[in-house]
Amino acid sequence: EVQLVQSGAEIKKPGESLKISCKGSGYSFMHYWIGWVRQMPGKGLEWMGSVYPADSDTRYSPAFEGQVTISADKYIDTAYLQWSGLKASDTAIYYCARLWYSGGWQPWNYWGQGTLVIVST
Amino acid sequence: EVVLTQSPGTLSLSPGVRATLSCRASQSVSRSSLAWYQQKPGQAPRLLIYGASNRATGIPDRFSGSGSGTDFTLTISGLEPEDFAVYYCQQYGTSPFTFGPGTKVDIK
Numbered sequence: 001e002v003q004l005v006q007s008g009a010e011i012k013k014p015g016e017s018l019k020i021s022c023k024g025s026g027y028s029f030m031h032y033w034i035g036w037v038r039q040m041p042g043k044g045l046e047w048m049g050s051v052y053p054a055d056s057d058t059r060y061s062p063a064f065e066g067q068v069t070i071s072a073d074k075y076i077d078t079a080y081l082q083w084s085g086l087k088a089s090d091t092a093i094y095y096c097a098r099l100w101y102s103g104g105w106q107p108w109n110y111w112g113q114g115t116l117v118i119v120s121t
Numbered sequence: 122e123v124v125l126t127q128s129p130g131t132l133s134l135s136p137g138v139r140a141t142l143s144c145r146a147s148q149s150v151s152r153s154s155l156a157w158y159q160q161k162p163g164q165a166p167r168l169l170i171y172g173a174s175n176r177a178t179g180i181p182d183r184f185s186g187s188g189s190g191t192d193f194t195l196t197i198s199g200l201e202p203e204d205f206a207v208y209y210c211q212q213y214g215t216s217p218f219t220f221g222p223g224t225k226v227d228i229k
Contacts, residue, residue, distance in 0.1 A: 035218070045158075045166065045209055045220040061217040062122075095165055105213050107156045107171035109178070114165055 002026040004034075004096050004112035011118045012086050019082035020115045022096030029077035030054040033099035035108070036070060036081045040092045050099055051079055086119045093117075123148055123212045125221035133229040140197040142224045144210035149190045154214025157186055157195045160223075161206045169208075170195060200226070 007021045022034060035050040049060035053072035060070070072079040081094060094117060098110040124147040134140055144155070153173040158166035168177040170186035173193055183198040197204055205228050210221040 044222045045160075045211070047218040047220070059216060063217075099213075104152050105154060105216075105218075107154075107168055107177070107213060108211075109168045109171075111165040111167075 002098065002110045004098060004110055006096060006112040006115045009116040009118070011120070013121060014087055014119055016086050017082070017084050018086055018117065019080050020094060020117065022079045022112050024077045024079075024098065027098075030074040033101065034072060034079035035097045035099045037095040037097060038092045039095065039114075048081070053079065088119050090117060091119050122217055123150065123215060123219050125210055125212060125219055127210060127221035127224050129224060130222070131225045131227060133227055134200055135229045136200050136202055138200055140200055140204075140226055142195040142208055142226075144188075144193040144195070144221050146191040146193075146212060150193075150212045151214030153189050154212055155186075155188070155193050156211045156213055158209045158211060159206050160209065166209065197226075
């Protein structure tokens with residue numbers, strides 16, 4: 001069974017750093033992209049970027065380039081999303097999802113449960 | 122970037138009736154790579170439809186998708202109590218991948 005399990009909720013102060021994780025199981029983790037999606041309170045879904053664990057190839061949405069860092073460790077089947085200086089506007093739920101490219105991008109049918117990040121003084 | 126617009130923003134309907142949700146793209150969606158997701162409070166999005174008209178595994182046949190190019194529709198043929206939720210369209214054919222703002226289907 002394919003599963004993506006994300007790390008737990010975080011409460012941080014502005015300016016602090018944070019790294020959240022997404023661990024895959026039930027499939028060949030390194031051969032599928034992992035994407036990250038932001039959902040701000042009461043708002044819609046935004047793709048932030050994706051990483052290919054086999055070679056750490058990373059793509060970012062222009063809106064998030066330079067704001068976050070996406071990475072993966074293929075040896076422990078885990079992808080990461082990190083911030084070096086959080087802002088209150090980073091308060092959101094963050095989802096990871098499995099992406100697959102096979103002759104074209106395929107639909108995103110596996111998602112993690114979400115990680116709530118709260119940034120507040 | 123492909124911008125997706127969904128209408129209406131909110132749909133207030135009674136159980137048993139048909140729901141029709143619209144998604145319009147700012148440019149033609151590559152390979153009809155258009156998906157619909159359902160999201161309930163506190164849950165991750167759930168894939169309903171992919172390739173504009175294909176139901177994902179385990180999705181009831183009351184959900185159907187249609188359309189191509191820039192205009193797409195999700196139809197729920199008879200609303201069940203568990204269908205009241207927010208629905209998002211997404212184009213996954215071209216990076217940056219984009220989502221519509223969502224349509225909330227609530228109980229009238």
